[in-house]
Amino acid sequence: MIALLLRDLRLAVRAGGGFGLGLAFFLIVVVLVPFGVGPETELLSRIAPGILWVASLLAALLSLDRIFALDFEDGSLALLATSPLPMEGVALIKATAHWITTGLPLTIAAPILGFLLSLAPEAYVYLLVSLLLGTPALSMIGTFGAALTVGLRRGGLLLSLLVLPLYVPTLIFGAEAVRRGADGLDPTGALMLLGGITAGTVALLPFATAAVLRINLR
Amino acid sequence: MSIWEYANPTKFMGWTAPVMRAAFWLAGLCLAVGLIWGFFFTPDDFRQGSTVKIIYLHVPAALMAINAWIMMLAASLIWVVRRHHVSALAARAAAPVGLVMTLIALFTGGIWGQPMWGTYWAWDPRLTSFLILFLFYLGYIALWEAIEDPDTAADLTSVLCMIGSVFAILSRYAVNFWNQGLHQGASLSLDKEENVADVFWIPLLVCISGFVLLFIALVLMRTRTEIRARRMRALQARAQRA
Numbered sequence: 001m002i003a004l005l006l007r008d009l010r011l012a013v014r015a016g017g018g019f020g021l022g023l024a025f026f027l028i029v030v031v032l033v034p035f036g037v038g039p040e041t042e043l044l045s046r047i048a049p050g051i052l053w054v055a056s057l058l059a060a061l062l063s064l065d066r067i068f069a070l071d072f073e074d075g076s077l078a079l080l081a082t083s084p085l086p087m088e089g090v091a092l093i094k095a096t097a098h099w100i101t102t103g104l105p106l107t108i109a110a111p112i113l114g115f116l117l118s119l120a121p122e123a124y125v126y127l128l129v130s131l132l133l134g135t136p137a138l139s140m141i142g143t144f145g146a147a148l149t150v151g152l153r154r155g156g157l158l159l160s161l162l163v164l165p166l167y168v169p170t171l172i173f174g175a176e177a178v179r180r181g182a183d184g185l186d187p188t189g190a191l192m193l194l195g196g197i198t199a200g201t202v203a204l205l206p207f208a209t210a211a212v213l214r215i216n217l218r
Numbered sequence: 219m220s221i222w223e224y225a226n227p228t229k230f231m232g233w234t235a236p237v238m239r240a241a242f243w244l245a246g247l248c249l250a251v252g253l254i255w256g257f258f259f260t261p262d263d264f265r266q267g268s269t270v271k272i273i274y275l276h277v278p279a280a281l282m283a284i285n286a287w288i289m290m291l292a293a294s295l296i297w298v299v300r301r302h303h304v305s306a307l308a309a310r311a312a313a314p315v316g317l318v319m320t321l322i323a324l325f326t327g328g329i330w331g332q333p334m335w336g337t338y339w340a341w342d343p344r345l346t347s348f349l350i351l352f353l354f355y356l357g358y359i360a361l362w363e364a365i366e367d368p369d370t371a372a373d374l375t376s377v378l379c380m381i382g383s384v385f386a387i388l389s390r391y392a393v394n395f396w397n398q399g400l401h402q403g404a405s406l407s408l409d410k411e412e413n414v415a416d417v418f419w420i421p422l423l424v425c426i427s428g429f430v431l432l433f434i435a436l437v438l439m440r441t442r443t444e445i446r447a448r449r450m451r452a453l454q455a456r457a458q459r460a
Contacts, residue, residue, distance in 0.1 A: 144381065148374055158364050165353040166385045169392040208381055215373040
């Protein structure tokens with residue numbers, strides 16, 4: 001399992017800039033928003049939690065189709081399926097690799113971009129915590145979506161149509177936690193529900209992902 | 219003889235033909251009676267005026283939009299467990315009908331909302347969860363369309379339907395957390411106190427039965443079409459080989 005994780009990480013970092021791409025996309029979206037809505041500080045700081053969450057969601061979406069597509073094409077996914085490692089484990093490892101290459105850098109970069117959007121000072125810690133809690137769920141749900149569309153030639157657009165509605169609860173709780181933190185309210189409820197979603201998806205979705213992969217490899 | 223024998227495609231085509239015809243006629247009758255009764259022979263509400271009458275379209279459509287998804291979920295489960303092809307085809311047939319029901323509910327709600335709430339759309343929990351349900355239907359239909367092999371498509375869409383159901387319920391309660399809305403409580407519940415008044419209640423029930431029958435008839439019709447299309451493809455494949 002660890003070998004697979006290391007292989008995926010190495011591939012992500014070395015092959016074709018997939019690693020920095022999500023991060024750069026995140027940066028660009030956040031930079032574009034002030035051009036769209038105007039430079040007033042109060043307005044920006046009010047919408048900053050939502051913008052940061054939506055942008056990280058889109059950045060996570062961007063690299064999803066890479067999770068299985070290349071392995072499916074060159075046959076390594078079929079090899080993985082016949083290996084002693086269960087498919088559920090493969091799904092979990094793929095999601096972990098995706099999180100380390102996308103979710104974690106996004107979480108680390110988010111406070112800096114929050115500064116650009118003049119996010120309220122009290123909200124930084126909640127932004128960090130909510131992204132740390134929420135991005136694993138994004139990776140896991142996305143891995144499921146990627147597994148669903150892996151056999152399709154032009155699955156990219158379909159992938160976003162399938163995955164984005166599934167992201168709704170995560171987005172709601174994540175952005176709500178940051179907004180409550182910014183307003184000086186108690187964000188524990190939202191954070192706990194966010195953690196619950198992540199725990200639930202990480203526990204259950206590997207099984208669905210593995211089932212879908214087996215169907216696609218049939 | 220078990221009920222599963224009715225899922226045999228030939229048998230299915232046999233018994234659904236009269237059922238579908240009857241369902242269409244009864245649906246037409248119920249809707250005509252319910253809508254005419256509702257629109258012309260019920261009093262105006264003392265606060266809402268005549269706009270209250272859109273309830274005869276809105277509530278049944280909203281109900282069927284959710285029930286269609288539940289039916290798809292049941293059909294998907296039957297497909298996964300027992301692998302009856304008709305079941306998968308019925309799930310596929312129900313999706314566009316459910317999509318249209320969702321649209322009817324959203325549009326009638328908007329038309330009613332403009333004079334009552336002063337807006338066609340508000341980011342209210344119920345409205346938002348219906349919009350999300352609409353997106354789920356779109357994704358489900360798109361996945362069916364995208365995959366060529368029918369068995370793979372049936373398998374993948376049934377998994378999507380199951381996972382989607384969990385997330386649809388989750389979204390329903392998540393939006394509650396996010397915004398307390400304008401939409402009134404349940405129009406239909408076992409608690410008599412919450413219900414709409416009796417004058418509106420009986421025509422509403424007639425309309426709901428009309429929508430249920432219409433849904434059954436449409437799904438049967440679409441399933442029969444799917445079966446015929448599949449038979450045609452099989453015949454064509456055989457002709458090409460010969």
